[in-house]
Amino acid sequence: MSDDARQRLALAQTSLLSALVAGTPVPEGFDRARIAVQSRALAAKRADVVAKVAPELPEILGDGYRPAFLAYAARNPMPASGYRRDALSFAEHVISAGIVPAPALRRLKAWWEERRGPVPAGGSHVKKHTSRVFIRMGGGLRSIAPQFFTNVR
Amino acid sequence: MDNSLGTGIGWRPEIAEAIESMPGIDWVEVVAENICPGHLPESLTRLLDRGITVVPHGVALGLGGADRPDPARLAALAERATALAAPLVTEHIAFVRAGGPLTGSPRLEAGHLLPVPRTRDALDVLCENVRIAQDALPVPLALENIAALLAWPPGYEELTEGAFLAELVERTGVRLLIDVANLHTNHVNRGEDPVTALDELPLEAIAYVHVAGGVERDGVWHDSHAHPVSQPVLDVLAELCARVSPPGVLLERDEDFPAPAALAAELAAIRGVLAAAPATAKEAHHVR
Numbered sequence: 001m002s003d004d005a006r007q008r009l010a011l012a013q014t015s016l017l018s019a020l021v022a023g024t025p026v027p028e029g030f031d032r033a034r035i036a037v038q039s040r041a042l043a044a045k046r047a048d049v050v051a052k053v054a055p056e057l058p059e060i061l062g063d064g065y066r067p068a069f070l071a072y073a074a075r076n077p078m079p080a081s082g083y084r085r086d087a088l089s090f091a092e093h094v095i096s097a098g099i100v101p102a103p104a105l106r107r108l109k110a111w112w113e114e115r116r117g118p119v120p121a122g123g124s125h126v127k128k129h130t131s132r133v134f135i136r137m138g139g140g141l142r143s144i145a146p147q148f149f150t151n152v153r
Numbered sequence: 154m155d156n157s158l159g160t161g162i163g164w165r166p167e168i169a170e171a172i173e174s175m176p177g178i179d180w181v182e183v184v185a186e187n188i189c190p191g192h193l194p195e196s197l198t199r200l201l202d203r204g205i206t207v208v209p210h211g212v213a214l215g216l217g218g219a220d221r222p223d224p225a226r227l228a229a230l231a232e233r234a235t236a237l238a239a240p241l242v243t244e245h246i247a248f249v250r251a252g253g254p255l256t257g258s259p260r261l262e263a264g265h266l267l268p269v270p271r272t273r274d275a276l277d278v279l280c281e282n283v284r285i286a287q288d289a290l291p292v293p294l295a296l297e298n299i300a301a302l303l304a305w306p307p308g309y310e311e312l313t314e315g316a317f318l319a320e321l322v323e324r325t326g327v328r329l330l331i332d333v334a335n336l337h338t339n340h341v342n343r344g345e346d347p348v349t350a351l352d353e354l355p356l357e358a359i360a361y362v363h364v365a366g367g368v369e370r371d372g373v374w375h376d377s378h379a380h381p382v383s384q385p386v387l388d389v390l391a392e393l394c395a396r397v398s399p400p401g402v403l404l405e406r407d408e409d410f411p412a413p414a415a416l417a418a419e420l421a422a423i424r425g426v427l428a429a430a431p432a433t434a435k436e437a438h439h440v441r
Contacts, residue, residue: 001281005274010219010255012270012309017251017261029306034342037373038267038302046264080260 021077043073046086054087060107061100068094088116158206158240158361158401160424162416168406169196171413177420178205182243182403185209185229190236201237208361209233211244216282216296217269218248219255227289234292241293241360243330244286246279246321268301270309271317283325295328295360296321300338300367300376314345315353322358329354331399332363333389334376341374347389351396361401364390364423378407382419387426394430402427 018024020039026032047069051058058065072093079085091112094100100108159179162172172178173196181200188194188209193201201207211230214222234242247266252258269275287294298314312320318329331354336347364387366380382404393399402423406416 001277005277006219007255009270009272009274009278010251010253013219013248013267014251014256014258014261016305017248017263017267018258020267021261021263027306029308031303034303034373041302041375042263042265049264077259078262078264080262 021073023074043070046073046078049083050087050090053083054091056111057087057091057108060104060111061094062104064100064104068099088112158208158403160420160427161206161401161403162420163210163403163405163407164197164200164207165407165410166194166196167410168413168416169194171416172196173199175413175417175420177424180206180208180401180403182208182210182405183237185211185233185242186213188233190232193236206240207237208239209237209242211242212266213249214244214286215247215249216244216286217246217275217279218250218282219278220250220253222282222286222289224289227286231290234290239292241295241328242290243295243297243360245297245299246318247299266299268299268303268305270305271312271314272309273311276312276317276320279321280324283321283327287325287327293328293360295330297330297332297363298335298339300332300335300342300374302342302373302375304343313349313353314339315350318354322355327358328360329358330361330363331359331393332365333393334363334365334367334382334386334405336389337386338367338374338376341369341372348392351389351392356393356397359393359397359399361403362390362393362399363403363405365405366419378405379409381411381415382422387422390423390426391430394427398427398430 012027015024015027016030019026019030019035020042026035047066050069051065061068069090072090076089076093079089091108095105095108095112098105160177161180161182162168162175162178164172164181164183172181181197183197188197197207209230211226214226214230216222230242230244233239245266246269248263248269249266250260250262252260269279283294283296298318304310321327322329333347336345336350339345339350340347364382365376365378366382366386367374367376367378368380369375390402404416404420404423406419410416
């Protein structure tokens with residue numbers, strides 16, 4: 001098999017995934033409505049996983065967690081380094097956007113300050129919550145371990 | 154049927170206790186990435202001690218992706234198969250990430266299983282990836298058909314689902330994990346008739362079958378694993394069982410867990426379908 005086949009496949013899959021998670025134009029021939037359904041499903045599941053990895057975030061933000069996360073996700077694809085990084089990036093986004101009331105903002109900043117540094121030996125504070133992440137993923141994807149999404153072990 | 158698995162359920166920590174006390178559980182499947190070989194959950198260890206087979210089910214390899222499978226992920230899956238003394242490991246026909254050096258664009262993670270186009274290119278890549286995976290794994294590999302919300306445009310569907318799976322099996326000797334809920338999903342979402350798919354795919358390659366519940370919203374089937382198994386899914390199971398006697402059947406539930414009795418009732422319904430299948434259905438067996 002030639003590497004050309006890999007490259008053609010890579011380009012096709014990347015253009016689809018990019019439309020789904022990075023807001024690039026929908027590739028020709030796809031059903032736009034379905035792309036939107038799939039895109040929302042991916043973002044919703046990402047919000048679920050981040051909520052499991054960093055349960056303090058939905059706790060601090062309450063009902064505002066989900067809309068805030070989906071707004072963030074629409075502009076920021078999942079970091080290749082994983083969900084811990086995603087949770088931190090989301091917190092940074094919320095802090096800098098100034099979209100939460102002062103008491104929640106203070107707690108969020110404290111949460112972020114505690115975790116933003118390099119991962120200490122033995123794992124970060126977030127990691128404490130990531131040893132087992134079980135979440136509905138539908139589509140044949142069952143329980144999701146953090147390492148599924150991350151290169152950081 | 155000495156190589157048969159029987160009737161099982163997807164092991165999840167939320168229902169670990171229920172599974173241990175449920176009669177008639179022949180085997181379980183565990184999400185490979187959610188366990189650590191040196192620190193198996195006690196409940197899983199107790200099941201292993203009772204002689205219950207535990208099959209690791211991977212979700213992160215992305216064998217349908219354009220890149221060769223990551224050796225570290227393969228080694229991790231192999232390690233889990235060994236730790237569980239599993240007779241096989243399973244994964245999916247899907248891509249889960251894209252971008253990177255082949256494309257000159259940033260890496261993107263889907264965080265989910267996405268359908269591969271059914272092109273010759275995609276099949277060639279998948280076959281090579283499967284052979285790489287088989288070389289790295291200590292036990293046979295079986296691959297699952299996924300549930301899709303979207304379809305690739307017609308230009309990317311050179312082969313039918315059945316023909317794609319048949320050629321994959323023929324070229325690699327890989328076995329199949331057929332998810333009847335996913336066949337139903339693709340019927341609703343992509344207009345692909347499960348009966349046609351079952352007629353075309355190599356039934357003798359089936360290692361086991363998945364059954365799960367979902368929900369239809371606005372004409373789109375969401376394979377939620379959070380709802381009871383519905384009759385259309387059991388009907389697809391019956392269609393499959395009319396053709397072949399599958400070596401194993403497994404119920405998957407991932408969220409909104411019902412009372413143990415409700416899970417037991419779903420398993421009973423599945424056993425009922427198996428029992429009602431005509432005795433003429435031939436047994437699936439190894440095709441390696």
